[in-house]
Amino acid sequence: EKQEEDTLRELRLFLRSLTDRLVQDRRFKAFTKPVDKDQVPDYHSVVQHPMDLSTMLSKIDQQKYLTVKDYLHDVDLIWNNALHYNPDNDPYDRQIRHRAYALRDMVHGIIKAELEEDVERNCELIKEAR
Numbered sequence: 019e020k021q022e023e024d025t026l027r028e029l030r031l032f033l034r035s036l037t038d039r040l041v042q043d044r045r046f047k048a049f050t051k052p053v054d055k056d057q058v059p060d061y062h063s064v065v066q067h068p069m070d071l072s073t074m075l076s077k078i079d080q081q082k083y084l085t086v087k088d089y090l091h092d093v094d095l096i097w098n099n100a101l102h103y104n105p106d107n108d109p110y111d112r113q114i115r116h117r118a119y120a121l122r123d124m125v126h127g128i129i130k131a132e133l134e135e136d137v138e139r140n141c142e143l144i145k146e147a148r
């Protein structure tokens with residue numbers, strides 16, 4: 019009903035605002051768009067479940083995220099994929115892993131600082147009831 023739609027809309031507004039800040043952050047440029055098969059030919063043989071910030075923005079609009087937990091699942095995919103594809107001790111791999119950790123920690127920090135606790139609790143109840 020009405021208040022359920024209000025709660026889900028508040029979640030979408032929060033997730034869009036959060037994702038936009040990540041997209042604007044130059045550290046996270048490598049995570050903003052799907053990896054291009056032509057530029058990184060072996061990427062999709064190594065990474066089974068690719069994820070990126072532009073895909074996440076589309077999923078917000080398609081109402082694919084009913085809870086913050088669903089959104090965090092995709093943030094963890096970006097993070098884990100980066101660690102998995104960049105395991106070496108060379109400067110580039112280390113830099114992209116560092117940025118993946120920075121992305122994950124920034125997301126958790128913003129959620130803790132800015133999302134009212136009961137919004138997530140209400141979203142999880144709405145999701146269960148559907």
Ligand SMILES: CC(=O)c1csc(NC(=O)C2C[NH2+]C2)n1
Nearest residue numbers: 048053058099100103104110111
């Ligand atoms: C998105 C992502 O994690 C990504 C894109 S390119 C890349 N890594 C490289 O190009 C090589 C440096 N060692 C592998 N990682």
